[in-house]
Amino acid sequence: MEQAAFDLIQPRLGRPSVLSARPHITLTYAQTLDGFIGGPNRTQVLISSKESLVMTHTCRALHSAILVGCQTVRSDNPSLTVRMIPSLPPAHPGGPRRPVQHPTAIVVDSSLSIDPGCNLVQRAKERPLIVLANETALIDRSKREALELAGASVVLVPPMPSNPHRIDLAQAFYRLHQEPFRIDSIMVEGGASIISSVLEQQLADLLIVTIAPKFMGRDGVHVLGSRPAASGEPVADDDASASKRTSGVDGQQLARVQWQPFGIDMVMVGEFVR
Ligand SMILES: NC(=O)c1ccc[n+]([C@@H]2O[C@H](COP(=O)([O-])OP(=O)(O)OC[C@H]3O[C@@H](n4cnc5c(N)ncnc54)[C@H](OP(=O)(O)O)[C@@H]3O)[C@@H](O)[C@H]2O)c1
Known part of the structure; x- marks a missing residue:
């Protein structure tokens, strides 16, 4: 399976047109047939099959960093x-098979709100962690110190x-490409919010979508943060600007x-036309 994933993804990375001021951006997610990527109240739902998870992990190994x-x-x-x-x-x-390296983890977190006990922070000394914060947000200095003490870069x-409440991902990608x-x-x-922003800012070079043959069948997190709601039906994203975004x-x-x-899943790979 990883050979199939490698053959599918590797030739699409590092196109000459993007060897420029910012990194190559691959946007990936797994969705149900009705377009959901998460469960009600933003809970995690297992969407991918074991085989498509192997594809996702092969894709991780082919990138320098993963962002959520x-x-x-x-x-x-x-x-x-x-x-x-x-x-x-x-x-x-x-040639020889190559050892895998864990990519740098990147979290978009305006006010450094993530729990210092989470897996990413706990392992920040073993594998690099970068937390992107909003330079105009009020940030508790002790939160920043706790993250840096744990090994993360803010x-x-x-x-x-x-x-003003959303980090400019274009600027973030530019910074991450620099020393x-x-x-x-x-x-x-x-x-979903990050996917929406990357699409809205037209920052992605490559899209990889795993489509699992199942329906969520209840209110969950739609891939674009909101979906057309029937009259009176609650919208999955509580951000009122989601439809504009x-x-x-x-x-x-x-x-x-x-x-x-x-x-049992179908994976679509395609390159954005710019
Ligand atoms: N199926 C899949 O492939 C997959 C993959 C990942 C996650 N998920 C699911 O997705 C759900 C979480 O999605 P989500 O939309 O609630 O949250 P999210 O996209 O993980 O995080 C959104 C948060 O990022 C911060 N942010 C800062 N700048 C931003 C920007 N420019 N654009 C967007 N966000 C920005 C905001 O919080 P601050 O204002 O606090 O900074 C925002 O609330 C969960 O259910 C999870 O299980 C599914």
Whole structure:
């Protein structure tokens, strides 16, 4: 399975057009047939099959960093490590298999609200952790000190010009590409708000979507943070600006699209046309 994932993803990374001021950005998520990526009240739901998880972990091993939003850290308490593959396939036919390295973990967290006891912070001395905070937010100095003492790097980033409560991810990616981080590829794994922002700011180069043959069938977290609601029906995202934020998504197109089954799931890979 990891060979199939490697063959699908590796040729799409590091396109010459993005060897520039910012890292290559791969946007990935797993969704149900009805477009949900999380359960009610932002709970974690197992969506991917074992085979598509192998694809996800192969993808992690091929990137320098993995980025998630602070709500995903609260909901899922992820480790964001490479666990489901023992090594990477050879870079060239006949070459040796290569050891996997855990990518740097990046959390978007305006006011440094994540629990210092979460997996990412607890393991920050074993694998790098960068927390992106909003430079205009009121940040408790003790929270910053606790994170740095645990081994994390805190990077202050300006907010989006259109929304002072949201970190400007374009600026963040530019900073992460510079010294001392020199990150050249980032796999953005969610959640819905982060996916919406990356799409709205048109920052992604590659999209990898796992579609599982199941329905959520109840109110959950839609991939774009909100979905058209029937009259009186609650909307999954409590951010009133969610529908506005997704408007920048309209009209974006993918090229070199491939669909490939991984177990019972279907994985779509495509490159954004810019
Ligand atoms: N199926 C999948 O592939 C997958 C993957 C990951 C997560 N999930 C699910 O997704 C759900 C969590 O998604 P979510 O939308 O609630 O949270 P999220 O995207 O993980 O985090 C959103 C938070 O990030 C902070 N933020 C700062 N700048 C931002 C920006 N420019 N754009 C967006 N967010 C910014 C905001 O909090 P502050 O204001 O406090 O900074 C915001 O509330 C959970 O149910 C989780 O299980 C699913």
